[in-house]
Amino acid sequence: MIRNFWNETWKPLEFDDKVCKTEKFKISNYGRIIDCRGEEEVLVKPKYVNGYEKLTVRLSPDYVKEKQEATKKKINKFTTRYVHKLVAEHFLEKEEGKQYVIHVNYEKKENKVENLKWATKREKELHQFSNPEFKNIDRGDRIKYSKLTEGRVKILKKKLLDPNRRTRLKILAKQFGVSEMQLHRIKTGENWGHVTID
Secondary structure, eight states, X not given: OOXXXXXXXXXXXXXXXXXXXXXXXXXXXXXXXXXXXXXXXXXXXXXXXXXXXEEXXXXXXXXXXXXXXXXXXXXXXXXXXXXXXXXXXXXXXXXXXXXXXXXXXXXXTOOOGGGEEEEOHHHHHHHHHTOHHHHTSOHHHHHHTOSOOHHHHHHHHHHHHOTTOOSOHHHHHHXXXXXXXXXXXXXXXXXXXXXXXX
16 A cells, blocks of 8 residues: 555556557656556656656557658667656646756756746756756866866857858867757856857
8 A cells, every 4th residue: 555645645657658558557746657557556656867867658550650750760669757857747737938947956856846936948947057956066176077178168159159150060060079968058058058169
């Protein structure tokens, strides 16, 4: 028998059409999940990716078939869903224009509904940059191990922010020896945000 925490409430997990209809779970406002697929209901043991708790579910056979036909590639029959987003979808009213879910106290493993909040992309970024752990990073150490120097980042930022830029991101990434994701993070200020263009 699964014991409830104080004031814990449960709801059946509702997935999008991509997920197989046989995937039956319950989710609580504490971020706990019960697997209801067997004869007996079982509490799901937390598993994590990038510090966030995840739930692995089977994709719908129709969706898998459709994707395989469209891409001509073998498709993984499983997908993952972040638990914090599932809690928000089931227990928080979603505000228009807000598609991201943030952990108010910055603790990724605390998925209680009180610790979650819907946010815009900009609100999410500002929240990440105000994280005490992010603020306390020694910038010197980050730069020491980076492929880029401040000078090269300035040149790169000028190119990235140039409205008349014709060079594709893929080519810029190759020129500077970084990934396209790194370029995106530099452009948004997530990485190297302290470097400004004169």
